[in-house]
Amino acid sequence: MTTTLARKAPATPTPAQRRALLAALADPKGRVPEYTSTRVLDAIYLARWVHEVTNTGRAAWNARLHGYEGPTFLSINSRGRAALLTEAGRTALREAGPDGRLPEGTAWPTARTLHRDGLVEYRDANGTVHPTDGDDGVRGPLYAPYVTELGRRIVTGFPQAHRAV
Structure with a gap:
């Protein structure tokens, strides 16, 4: 018998997720710090508080469709900013x-x-x-x-x- 564990997006950020989102907010390009743990990155991506972009700020998925193979990073978005506030x-x-x-x-x-x-x-x-x-x-x-x-x-x-x- 196999069991599938469906990961659920967090409703509010944990302290570690808050630190990552606040650090991204402080970055001029909204970048989540590279030292952020994989667990935190997965959670904030799953919650859709960040999205993957290229160095020029283009959506990574769209850039890849057009042949882009360069570096990408996670950037805080409006949902991520909203998640930080009551x-x-x-x-x-x-x-x-x-x-x-x-x-x-x-x-x-x-x-x-x-x-x-x-x-x-x-x-x-x-x-x-x-x-x-x-x-x-x-x-x-x-x-x-x-x-x-x-x-x-x-x-x-x-x-x-x-x-x-």
């Missing part, structure tokens, strides 16, 4: 002010999670960046969360961003 995080980043400040009503767990992933940074009134929001448990937060370049990229994508198929 609905609250997505809303906070999209509703940030023109100066990048998150909306006043953003819950601290949301801001903290976005900060952990490098999508926001805490700044004081002078624009100086701080490692935390400055909350000592008595006065409340002293510094406001502002969207980083990585935070903008997760919402808007890359200049050559690929759409999920």
Whole structure:
């Protein structure tokens, strides 16, 4: 008797998958790092959070149809960017002010999670960046969360961003 184990695509990224997707987000071309484990690569590909592209950003399957035999890599796509955010995080980043400040009503767990992933940074009134929001448990937060370049990229994508198929 043979048993077939059907692999199921993950609904949300594991910590290792999140690290790979965030590293891809930080790469100028959206490349998943080469050192990423095969298990993680398989999972994020199966979940369709990345797709295979050539060095010029063309879809690898299409390039191969036209005779391309060069190197390819996995690149994060819009689904991969969306998988990194909760609905609250997505809303906070999209509703940030023109100066990048998150909306006043953003819950601290949301801001903290976005900060952990490098999508926001805490700044004081002078624009100086701080490692935390400055909350000592008595006065409340002293510094406001502002969207980083990585935070903008997760919402808007890359200049050559690929759409999920």
